[in-house]
Amino acid sequence: MHRRDFLRLCGGAVAGAAAGPLLADGAPFVARTHARLVDGEGRPLRAEALAVDETYLFHYPFRSTPCFLLRLGRPVRAPVTLRTADGRAYRWPGGVGPGGAVVAFSAICTHLMTHPTRQGSFIAFHRRPTEVAGRPYVITCCAHGSVFDPHEGARVLTGPATQPLTAVVLEHDPASDTLTAVGTAGADLYREFLRTFRRELRAAFGRREYRAPAAGETRVWRLADYARVFRC
Numbered sequence: 001m002h003r004r005d006f007l008r009l010c011g012g013a014v015a016g017a018a019a020g021p022l023l024a025d026g027a028p029f030v031a032r033t034h035a036r037l038v039d040g041e042g043r044p045l046r047a048e049a050l051a052v053d054e055t056y057l058f059h060y061p062f063r064s065t066p067c068f069l070l071r072l073g074r075p076v077r078a079p080v081t082l083r084t085a086d087g088r089a090y091r092w093p094g095g096v097g098p099g100g101a102v103v104a105f106s107a108i109c110t111h112l113m114t115h116p117t118r119q120g121s122f123i124a125f126h127r128r129p130t131e132v133a134g135r136p137y138v139i140t141c142c143a144h145g146s147v148f149d150p151h152e153g154a155r156v157l158t159g160p161a162t163q164p165l166t167a168v169v170l171e172h173d174p175a176s177d178t179l180t181a182v183g184t185a186g187a188d189l190y191r192e193f194l195r196t197f198r199r200e201l202r203a204a205f206g207r208r209e210y211r212a213p214a215a216g217e218t219r220v221w222r223l224a225d226y227a228r229v230f231r232c
């Protein structure tokens, strides 16, 4: 299989991705449309219902841009100051919900934009050590071996990625135990992602829908139910 075909299969770009930073200097996050996280029946997802260290997937801030949702079983180290590849600092505030353990990050690798598709996912959170990562409880991208730590804002542990996964800012309503995505912080690859994968995204999500904001509600899947997850 040619490298181009392999990268297309695993949802990766064939050319380098230039980040299009939208962060204002010093801004902690970019406010976006609000999307409440719901289950397969359209019911608001309760944070307590999330299995610890299970990988969930939802789409935000666009209907075709995938994100990981995790309820971490190990302590979150936050707040932490991180940097985009072009040197802009931003603050990751940590998790929300029970014990501040619920976190979310873009599932688009900041190296060459490998991401989960219905055909499979070469990027995922693994509870057991992968050969590439050599440690458990990290997000590993098998395309070229980048490793990210979700306990510290998805900072890069191992390259070639040079910037953390984009953080999704969640709000948690303690009264209802529900979660709402309200913005993002960090690298902004969305414009490049939507342009690079336009053909595939149109086929998967609809000709116009693929670039529509995820507004109102967004469905949460268990990643293993959405795609075959590959280890490396």
Ligand code: FES
Pocket: 012, 109, 110, 111, 112, 113, 114, 141, 142, 143, 144, 145, 146, 159, 160, 161
């Ligand atoms: S796309 Fe290269 S490490 Fe993820």
